[in-house]
Amino acid sequence: xxxxxxxxxxxxxxxxxxxxxxxxxxxxxxxxxxxxxxxxxxxxxxxxxxxxxxxxxxxxxxxxxxxxxxxxxxxxxxxxxxxxxxxxxxxxxxxxxxxxxxxxxxxxxxxxxxxxxxxxxxxxxxxxxxxxxxxxxxxxxxxxxxxxxxxxxxxxxxxxxxxxxxxxxxxxxxxxxxxxxxxxxxxxxxxxxxxxxxxxxxxxxxxxxxxxxxxxxxxxxxxxxxxxxxxxxxxxxxxxxxxxxxxxxxxxxxxxxxxxxxxxxxxxxxxxxxxxxxxxxxxxxxxxxxxxxxxxxxxxxxxxxxxxxxxxxxxxxxxxxxxxxxxxxxxxxxxxxxxxxxxxxxxxxxxxxxxxxxxxxxxxxxxxxxxxxxxxxxxxxxxxxxxxxxxxxxxxxxxxxxxxxxxxxxxxxxxxxxxxxxxxxxxxxxxxxxxxxxxxxxxxxxxxxxxxxxxxxxxxxxxxxxxxxxxxxxxxxxxxxxxxxxxxxxxxxxxxxxxxxxxxxxxxxxxxxxxxxxxxxxxxxxxxxxxxxxxxxxxxxxxxxxx
Ligand code: GLN
Numbered sequence: 001x002x003x004x005x006x007x008x009x010x011x012x013x014x015x016x017x018x019x020x021x022x023x024x025x026x027x028x029x030x031x032x033x034x035x036x037x038x039x040x041x042x043x044x045x046x047x048x049x050x051x052x053x054x055x056x057x058x059x060x061x062x063x064x065x066x067x068x069x070x071x072x073x074x075x076x077x078x079x080x081x082x083x084x085x086x087x088x089x090x091x092x093x094x095x096x097x098x099x100x101x102x103x104x105x106x107x108x109x110x111x112x113x114x115x116x117x118x119x120x121x122x123x124x125x126x127x128x129x130x131x132x133x134x135x136x137x138x139x140x141x142x143x144x145x146x147x148x149x150x151x152x153x154x155x156x157x158x159x160x161x162x163x164x165x166x167x168x169x170x171x172x173x174x175x176x177x178x179x180x181x182x183x184x185x186x187x188x189x190x191x192x193x194x195x196x197x198x199x200x201x202x203x204x205x206x207x208x209x210x211x212x213x214x215x216x217x218x219x220x221x222x223x224x225x226x227x228x229x230x231x232x233x234x235x236x237x238x239x240x241x242x243x244x245x246x247x248x249x250x251x252x253x254x255x256x257x258x259x260x261x262x263x264x265x266x267x268x269x270x271x272x273x274x275x276x277x278x279x280x281x282x283x284x285x286x287x288x289x290x291x292x293x294x295x296x297x298x299x300x301x302x303x304x305x306x307x308x309x310x311x312x313x314x315x316x317x318x319x320x321x322x323x324x325x326x327x328x329x330x331x332x333x334x335x336x337x338x339x340x341x342x343x344x345x346x347x348x349x350x351x352x353x354x355x356x357x358x359x360x361x362x363x364x365x366x367x368x369x370x371x372x373x374x375x376x377x378x379x380x381x382x383x384x385x386x387x388x389x390x391x392x393x394x395x396x397x398x399x400x401x402x403x404x405x406x407x408x409x410x411x412x413x414x415x416x417x418x419x420x421x422x423x424x425x426x427x428x429x430x431x432x433x434x435x436x437x438x439x440x441x442x443x444x445x446x447x448x449x450x451x452x453x454x455x456x457x458x459x460x461x462x463x464x465x466x467x468x469x470x471x472x473x474x475x476x477x478x479x480x481x482x483x484x485x486x487x488x489x490x491x492x493x494x495x496x497x498x499x500x501x502x503x504x505x506x507x508x509x510x511x512x513x514x515x516x517x518x519x520x521x522x523x524x525x526x527x528x529x530x531x532x533x534x535x536x537x538x539x540x541x542x543x544x545x546x547x
Contacts, residue, residue, distance in 0.1 A: 001131060001167070002133050002135060004126070004136050004137075004167060004168040005168075005169055006138050006160075007137060007138065007139040007172075007173070008144055008173070008204075009143050009174070010144045010145070010173070010174045010193025011174045011175040011189045011193050015175060016173070017139050017141075018039070018071030018074045018139060019074055019243055019246055020171075021075065021139045022037065022071075022074040022075050022079065022246070023247045023249075023250045023255075024137060024171075024256065025037050025075060025078055026078040026247040027251055027255065027271065028134070028135050028256060028259070029079055030256075030271040030272050030275070031260075031269045031270070032269050033133075033134040034133040034134045034135070035081065035133055035134065035135045035137060036129065036133045036135075037072075037075035037079065037138075037139070038087045038088065038137065038138045038139065039071050039072060039088045039139050039141060040089055040125075040140050040141060041090040042090070042140070042141055042142045042149040042151075043090055043091060043092065043142075043148065044090070044091050044148070047068065047092070048090075049443075053305075054304060056069075056070075057070040057306060058073065058305060058307060059472070060083070061445060061470045062085055063468075063470060064447070065085065065445035066083075066084070067472070068083065068085075070303060071139065075087070076525070077525050077526060078247065080525055080528065094121045094122055097121055098117050098118055098121050114150075114154075115151075119154050122151065122155035126138060126156075126159055143193075144196045144197050144200075145193075145196050153200050153202060156202070169205040169206065169263060170204045171204065171205065171206040172193070172194065172197060172206070172207055172208070173208045173209075174189065174193050174207060174208070174210070175190070175210045176190060176210065176211040176215065178211070185211060185213055187219055190223060191226045194226075203228060205229065205262040206233045206235060206258050206262060207227060209234060210237045211236055211238060214236070215234075215236045232257075233258045233262065235255045235258055242283045244276070244283055247276045251271065251273060256268075256271065282320060287320045288320075288321045288541065289321055289323075289544075290316070290321050290322075290324065290540040290541050290543075291324045291326060291344065291346050291347075292312060292323055292325050292326070292346065292349055292537075292540060293345040293347070293348050294325055294326070294327050294351060295348060295349070295350050296329075296330060296350070296353060297331070297353050297355075297358040307519070307522050308349070308351050308521045309325060311520065311521035312537065314525065315534050316537050317526060318534040318538075319534065319537050319541050321541055323537055328341055328342065328365075329358070329361075330359070330361035331358045332361065333361030333364040333365065334360050338361070338368045342369075342374075345374065346374070346540040346543045346544040347376070347512075347537070347539065347540035347543060348365055348366075348368070348375070348376050348377075349377045349378075349382070350365055350366060350376070350378045350385055352380035352473070352519065353380075354404075356404070356407075359385060359402075362381070363388055363392070366382075366389040367389045370510060370513060375511060375512040375513070375536060375540050377515075377533075378515035379516060379518075379520070380519060381473075383505060383515030383517050387417055387481075387505055387515065388400050390485055391417045391485060394490070395484050395485055395487070397481070399413070399414055400414060401416065401417065402418035402419075402475055403418060403420045403475060404474070404475050417477065417481050418475050418477055419476060420474060421501075424496075424500075425498055426446075431444075442474060443474050444472070444473055444474070444476075445471060446470060448468060448469070448471055448518070449466065449467070449496070449497050450467050450468070450494045450495065450496060451494065451495055451496075451497055452464075452465045452466070452494045453465075453491065453492070453493040456491060456504075457493070457506050458504050458506060458514060458516075461532055462532075463531070469503075469518035469519070470522045470523065471517065471518045471519070472519060476502070476517070477501075477502040477517070479499075479501070479502060485505075489507065490506075491508050492505055493506050494516070501517070503517050504516050511543070514532065521533070
């Protein structure tokens with residue numbers, strides 16, 4: 001049965017709990033243990049699928065089709081363990097399960113209460129798959145003291161009591177603010193945060209303290225004394241140049257040792273950190289630099305495209321170059337010629353997106369990349385834009401467009417080269433979507449197989465012909481236009497196994513121009529860069545050398 005590590009946060013949000021959890025997962029793996037990481041989010045949305053990426057960051061999709069928090073992306077990138085639907089839960093999901101049970105009469109007429117019904121539902125969630133791994137790391141979103149978080153804190157408190165002694169530990173992340181006027185690190189907010197935790201019955205075993213300055217021994221002792229933890233369990237977390245240094249940095253500060261001590265695992269197995277030394281070396285010692293333009297709409301919040309930014313970094317690591325990523329607002333091209341904005345970049349990436357705003361600009365970016373022979377990677381919407389561009393400017397279908405942008409009922413502005421998909425096959429099952437399905441859950445979500453065309457660039461990249469990749473979209477390139485587009489020179493180099501859904505297109509006579517209907521960025525890892533990002537950055541590197 002798994003040992004449980006509960007990770008909570010205090011003082012302020014955005015302390016990097018997800019990253020600390022992911023890095024700890026990687027360190028436990030390095031010591032030979034199997035791990036699974038989970039996120040429990042106190043917000044009331046049933047899942048992040050309908051939340052704006054401006055507000056909440058990227059929606060991370062799992063193989064089994066769940067729309068989850070972006071922290072699950074960190075977990076996967078650091079541990080390589082594919083996340084599952086059951087690795088992410090929100091208050092909304094918990095309450096909706098409880099209410100469903102109540103309606104069904106499962107509670108036999110009892111009054112439904114937060115304790116025990118909601119907390120039991122949370123505890124049940126925690127036990128899913130507990131026999132499969134050595135360590136289960138469960139991160140609680142938000143900060144201690146938030147109203148919404150209380151049922152989760154109460155549930156983990158109960159859970160640790162339900163389990164045999166020594167099977168659960170609590171790790172708490174806090175901030176040590178630095179007052180430059182007095183030149184001091186202040187420990188009081190941490191003390192208050194721990195008090196808050198203690199008042200709800202949780203005594204942290206390990207404190208991870210974010211700090212901009214080195215933590216003097218004296219302060220460490222003070223924290224240990226006032227917060228009732230061992231001195232060795234006060235672990236410093238300093239700012240890092242790259243997130244991928246986190247496993248080594250946390251190891252140096254003794255985090256994994258503190259965790260094993262807390263579980264009284266002795267002697268501790270020796271860690272093999274070679275993977276992370278290699279990653280660090282590749283990040284710290286690039287042999288060149290490439291500039292990639294990301295032409296998108298959600299340019300305000302970096303987290304909106306977290307996995308793409310990371311996958312590009314991984315592609316750079318594979319090629320030993322630094323990838324300078326610059327966001328270019330697609331809407332500018334609605335009004336202006338893209339050339340002056342895109343010249344000078346070694347490659348162009350058009351990421352996924354929803355809605356019409358900025359799409360004409362993305363189509364222009366695809367055209368620019370095709371005509372100027374600049375490496376192009378179109379992801380999801382970026383592939384659809386490349387196909388529309390090919391239809392309009394090469395195949396002569398001047399009014400080509402996507403059904404997504406034809407909102408006025410009865411009025412058709414475009415020939416729908418990209419159309420609204422309403423039924424498809426997943427494995428052996430037919431999936432049908434109805435108008436009444438609402439916004440959440442109407443997408444083709446999760447892993448789907450594709451068959452690649454022999455000799456194509458994608459087949460070269462993957463080194464095989466059968467792949468599966470994760471999807472998240474409602475619209476699809478219409479196979480009816482395949483012949484016309486192929487005549488124009490566009491190659492449909494990846495198709496769904498039944499041959500109905502175009503998964504990949506490429507221009508064979510272009511140095512590197514690929515559009516994919518899925519999200520390859522979700523599966524890229526620093527120690528195992530995704531083949532498409534690896535080759536895309538290689539193409540960018542080749543282009544940079546030509547200049
Ligand atoms: N809006 C497009 C669709 O729904 C693309 C989605 C995406 O890029 N993830 O098909």
